[in-house]
């Protein structure tokens with residue numbers, strides 16, 4: 001019995017988008033879906049109850065961060081991450097590789113794994129496919145990501161080729177080390193940078209492992225938008241059509257729509273929560289920097305067209321005041337609204353797919369939001 005199954009419901013006649021359902025031991029969620037990031041076992045400033053209010057269905061957390069603090073042994077003793085953070089819906093954990101490469105200056109990548117220094121204490125650490133699987137097993141996440149290397153952008157062809165081949169060998173080692181396929185699903189991560197033939201090799205290597213889901217990695221790492229779109233266009237059709245497709249690190253409104261059109265089912269991004277904490281809000285007519293002086297006496301909601309609790313009960317002037325005074329409640333209000341905005345957007349994307357009009361929806365949304373048409 002595999003822990004994660006994908007149900008393809010329909011493909012949009014107007015685009016390559018698809019409507020689906022992912023089933024996990026902690027419940028199911030419709031796709032395309034946006035997944036809020038909860039790195040340290042919390043979606044920053046949000047309670048699980050509030051996340052349920054905005055209908056968040058699955059959240060993300062992090063092997064690397066939770067291994068360092070509080071320690072995956074403590075979370076295991078708590079009965080796993082769901083119990084520890086009081087979240088009874090699906091959780092996906094990243095494998096830690098990406099975080100090591102982005103957080104630790106000193107690191108040494110070897111076949112057996114990565115030697116690096118704890119970015120907080122400086123102590124020497126070692127992470128390997130086996131270790132990453134053991135930690136994710138302790139956390140008890142429904143979806144585990146394979147331990148991969150996400151090379152920095154740009155990377156030479158030769159470096160990327162060697163890295164892709166090692167990431168494929170690491171994925172096999174993750175699968176061999178997988179102790180609990182009955183209640184945790186292991187997703188592979190396709191690498192290859194901006195090189196089509198390496199993307200193809202990576203996709204084929206991983207597809208041969210017959211994993212329950214696949215991610216496109218190595219994007220949203222500083223590459224130009226046209227390269228990201230070219231790699232997305234090329235790689236998505238190489239992924240098994242009967243498995244969920246997860247585009248890692250992508251979450252701006254235009255990218256969610258474009259990714260869905262290209263057949264992506266799952267997205268994550270720190271953007272909505274991160275920009276909320278510096279007082280920037282997503283609205284149906286573009287970004288609004290609520291801390292700007294021009295909102296000092298603006299007693300209207302963040303977004304007239306938004307029905308969320310924040311837009312019904314609080315004004316721009318009040319939220320601006322809280323943000324200016326660094327009041328936590330202000331960040332809670334902007335975060336709640338931004339997450340609601342993206343989750344609502346995905347609901348509209350799913351509706352558009354079911355009515356075969358995602359292309360029209362994209363045009364209308366881009367027009368209103370102010371994205372220049374590519």
Ligand SMILES: Cc1ccc(CCc2c3nc[nH]c3cc3c(=O)[nH]c(N)nc23)cc1
Pocket residue numbers: 037038039060061062093094095096097098145148149150189216217218219220221248249250268
């Ligand atoms: C809690 C959490 C935070 C962040 C992530 C995704 C983090 C992330 C990327 N983010 C932007 N681009 C990314 C690429 C990769 C990648 O190639 N491999 C992995 N393992 N993660 C990536 C997952 C979980």
Ligand SMILES: [Zn+2]
Pocket residue numbers: 302303306307308309310311337340
């Ligand atoms: Zn709102």
